[in-house]
Every structure is written in structure tokens, then in C-alpha cells.
Amino acid sequence: MKLLTVWKIMSKRHLVLLSTGMSLTAMSDSFILGPNMQSESHENILYPKASRARLFKEYKEVQREKSADPDIQLICDDSNIFKWTALIKGPSETPFEGGVFQLAFSIPEQYPLLPPQVRFLTKIFHPNVHFKTGEICLDILKNAWSPAWTLQSVCRAIIALMAHPEPDSPLNCDSGNLLRSGDIRGYQSMARMYTRLAAMPKKG
Amino acid sequence: MGDAAAAPEPLVGGGEELNPNPSGGGGGGGGGCSESVSVELSMGGDYYHSCCGDADLDLRAPEGPKLPYVGDKEPLSSLAAEFQSGSPILQEKIKLLGEQYDALRRTRGDGNCFYRSFMFSYLEHILGTQDKAEVERILKKIEQCKKTLADLGYIEFTFEDFFSIFIDQLESVLQGHETSIGAEELLERTRDQMVSDYVVMFFRFVTSGEIQRRAEFFEPFISGLTNSTVIQFCKASVEPMGEESDHVHIIALSDALGVPIRVMYLDRSSCDAGNISVNHHDFIPEANSSGAAAAEKPYITLLYRPGHYDILYPK
Numbered sequence: 001m002k003l004l005t006v007w008k009i010m011s012k013r014h015l016v017l018l019s020t021g022m023s024l025t026a027m028s029d030s031f032i033l034g035p036n037m038q039s040e041s042h043e044n045i046l047y048p049k050a051s052r053a054r055l056f057k058e059y060k061e062v063q064r065e066k067s068a069d070p071d072i073q074l075i076c077d078d079s080n081i082f083k084w085t086a087l088i089k090g091p092s093e094t095p096f097e098g099g100v101f102q103l104a105f106s107i108p109e110q111y112p113l114l115p116p117q118v119r120f121l122t123k124i125f126h127p128n129v130h131f132k133t134g135e136i137c138l139d140i141l142k143n144a145w146s147p148a149w150t151l152q153s154v155c156r157a158i159i160a161l162m163a164h165p166e167p168d169s170p171l172n173c174d175s176g177n178l179l180r181s182g183d184i185r186g187y188q189s190m191a192r193m194y195t196r197l198a199a200m201p202k203k204g
Numbered sequence: 205m206g207d208a209a210a211a212p213e214p215l216v217g218g219g220e221e222l223n224p225n226p227s228g229g230g231g232g233g234g235g236g237c238s239e240s241v242s243v244e245l246s247m248g249g250d251y252y253h254s255c256c257g258d259a260d261l262d263l264r265a266p267e268g269p270k271l272p273y274v275g276d277k278e279p280l281s282s283l284a285a286e287f288q289s290g291s292p293i294l295q296e297k298i299k300l301l302g303e304q305y306d307a308l309r310r311t312r313g314d315g316n317c318f319y320r321s322f323m324f325s326y327l328e329h330i331l332g333t334q335d336k337a338e339v340e341r342i343l344k345k346i347e348q349c350k351k352t353l354a355d356l357g358y359i360e361f362t363f364e365d366f367f368s369i370f371i372d373q374l375e376s377v378l379q380g381h382e383t384s385i386g387a388e389e390l391l392e393r394t395r396d397q398m399v400s401d402y403v404v405m406f407f408r409f410v411t412s413g414e415i416q417r418r419a420e421f422f423e424p425f426i427s428g429l430t431n432s433t434v435i436q437f438c439k440a441s442v443e444p445m446g447e448e449s450d451h452v453h454i455i456a457l458s459d460a461l462g463v464p465i466r467v468m469y470l471d472r473s474s475c476d477a478g479n480i481s482v483n484h485h486d487f488i489p490e491a492n493s494s495g496a497a498a499a500e501k502p503y504i505t506l507l508y509r510p511g512h513y514d515i516l517y518p519k
Contacts, residue, residue, distance in 0.1 A: 046398050050365060057361040112362070113401055113445060146443035147405060148362050 051111040055081045058150055072155045082107040086155050090199065091163040095191035099199030103158065105151060112147035118154060123198035125191040127165045127176035137171045274324045274394045275310040277517065283308060293472050296480045301468065307517040308507060315446035318453065318513045319407040324394045325504040325515050326463060331377040331390060339374055345461050346371065352413040366406040369399060405445065411453050412438040414460035425452045458487040466502035468516060470509045
């Protein structure tokens, strides 16, 4: 119960921040603060409150920096700030060039102490992405996560991973084996085929 | 790894800035994602050990979720009881510790024990002394740490919440405000998962910023400890929660905040059998421009057992 005092201070600070942000966007209070905001005490609600405030800052940053990173388009779900999707461009000079890949972000309430869960929605042939589930094997999404990362920089890291596959730690063994056996052409043609099939708009 | 990689956010957009460095060779083969791929840094994972994990069985601190983040104050005799059937060297050392210290407070062995011990010990000290000058001093230091991170390219919103929470705690332990708290409440907050973890993360940011700011100074320590660069070290072994702390971290935190720390070492080492003593090391902040802290005596004392830190109370 006594804990509340500090959180009153916290919320004052965040409310100032929110009120300044409000004019910039059409987001509603309930969207950012969530329905539980008013309910008193109980530590479980403190996490989502802090993560909402953080995600809102990221949202503002994404709006502000929209043109800065043309390879990444981050979109927040209309009704749930814990769900985001991203569209990322396949890096040039890779078999993914020309493709646009969709990522799904599911953000835990303890964010940013815990990493977002990210997976590919678009089918991709890459040694470190699960072919069926789209799960991504990347250290910053697991044990090397820190709050210094943002949704935006996670996207950048995933683009970098697309360009630099790590076949020794494969989630997609077929893809990993091609690279490990030195069959670069085989890997590239498979990856390019799936990019064409799944990540490019159909012609005609 | 150029300067551009100093912060996880490359200053200039574009994937190239990340300069991915897929961990060269080696690593776990085989299926699954047992070893995550490292983009910005290659994490060997073999150069550091998990907190309390590989420690000497005999010395290992109690672990597991049952122990609160920070425990109750216990008489030093409880430590003696723990080692009753242990090595005679340890028993002797505990006896010697008892000449100077009369109590300890255990912390959970979750890799954050150093930061949590420091947090509680420091705030408890401020609560006890009501040293407003010290609070003003550390607030200035905290401002400098913010600037350091910003200069390194960190986006302010990624760390500001962690800073605010620590400053809130600092202001709360000073009495006479609407939001002032006492000893019991301080303990409660240190045990609150969110407040506690946010403060730990604040210290991790401060430590990482200090190491990167003085990369030249820390580089030899780090390359002796691991074979990673300063930035890789900060990204892999300082910033992530649960990464255990070593001398490098303690030096950096003590310097960054200007707070001296004493560490008493409870291990099996002994110069010769007849003459056992408990080693200690004082981490004295580098003399800053104000020149004050030079010969300051540490008021924070931690008990180190291989892989773990607890809080010690002098007589």
C-alpha cells in the first residue's frame, strides 16, 4: 500500500509526458494508460503502466523518425499498444532483396525489462528463422536483451541477421546445412525462391 | 566494430551500421536455438559463469526463488552455522570477520546480487545519516551519467525511466517530505520486483556508460577477462539483467557515482596455514575534479563469496 507514493510521483511525471504527447497524436488516454490505470496498488499493474509509457515514447519516436529509416515500417495495433507489426525490406545484395517481410511483435508487460517476442509472419528461408513458426534465433531477443534496445533497433538487428546468417546455430536445418556444406548457390536460390513466393507482390 | 556500434542504436539509419559479427566458428552445432545468434556482438558465453552457478559447493550462497531479493539482517553467527562442517580455513575466516562485523544481509543469487546489495546498502546509509550533501553530490553524478549515455548515442527514453526510479528512492529516504519512507518501507521496495529491477537496471546503465566513456582505461581489464571488445563486453556482460558482476563492474559503478565500496573476500585462499587473514579490497572512486573523495573510507561493505555478494554490517 505504501508503495503507492512513489507511483504517484511516477504517474505525475508520465502524465506530463503524455499530455505533451497527446496533441501530437490522436491516441486516447485509455489506449495508453489502459483500463487498469485507476485501480489502486498491487504491483502487477505497475509493470504494464511503465511499459505502456515506454511504448508510447517509442510510438512517438517512430512517428517522428518515419522517413529516417525507409527500410522499416513499424505499426502499432489500433487497440493494443502491446501488439505491433513491422514491415522490413530485405537487405540488398542478399537473396531477400526486393522482398518485404512482415514481423509480428508481442510485447510482454514487463517490457522493457524483458524483450519483445518477435517472429516472421512472412515465410522466409534463413538458417536462424524457424521455417514454420517464424521464430527468430537472435541473442538480443533472449539472453543479451537490454532496455537500451527499442522495437526500431530490434528491426535493424533482424535486417542485419538476414544479411549475415549464422549456420552454426540453425533453427532451419536445411538452410543451415546448405551453408555449412558450402553450397552458397543452393542456399541463395532457395532463399530467393521463397522471397519471390512469399515476400513479393504477385504480378498481374 | 566502429564507434557507430557504441550504442545499440546506430546513429545513422541502415542495417550496415550494425556491423554484424556472427560468432566466428565454434559454437554449439546441432539443432535448436540453444545458442542464440549474436548480431552486434559475438557472445562466447564461455568466459563468464552464471551467478552462484559454478561456485564452490561449500561456499555457494543459498539460492532459489525462496530467498527475497534482499533478506533480513542476520547475526554473523548464522554464517558461522552455515559453515559448521565446512573447511577449517573458512571457519577461521568467519571468526576473523566476526571481530569487525556483527551482521549480514543476504541477497538473492540471481546475477544481480552486487547491484541489489549496493542499492540497499547505499539507500540504507542515506536513510540512516540523512546526509543531504551526499544526496546532492550523487545527484550531480547521476546527471553526468545521463550525459555520458546521451553522448554515447543512447536514446534518452531508453534509460530515463530507470534513472527516475532511483532518484525517487533517493528522495524518499530523505525525511521530511510527503513521500518520505522508513527502513521497513525501504526493505519492502527493495523486495518489490519492479522497483528493485528498475534500480538494478539503472546501475547497469551507469556501469556500462562509465566503462564505455573510459574505454581506454577499462580495455586491458576487459581483454584479460574475456576476449571481447569494450562495447561487446558492455552489451553482453553489463547491460543484460542477470549478468554477474566482476571487479570491472564494481570499479566502474564506484567511479561513476563516486561511492567507495569495500569488499571482504570469503574464499579458501590463505598465504600460509598459520596466518590466515580475510582479504579485502577497497574500491575508491578515482579522484574527481572536486578532488574530495580521495581518502574516503567506504561505508558500503559487501561480503564476497565466489560468485556472490551479500551485505556486511560493521560493529
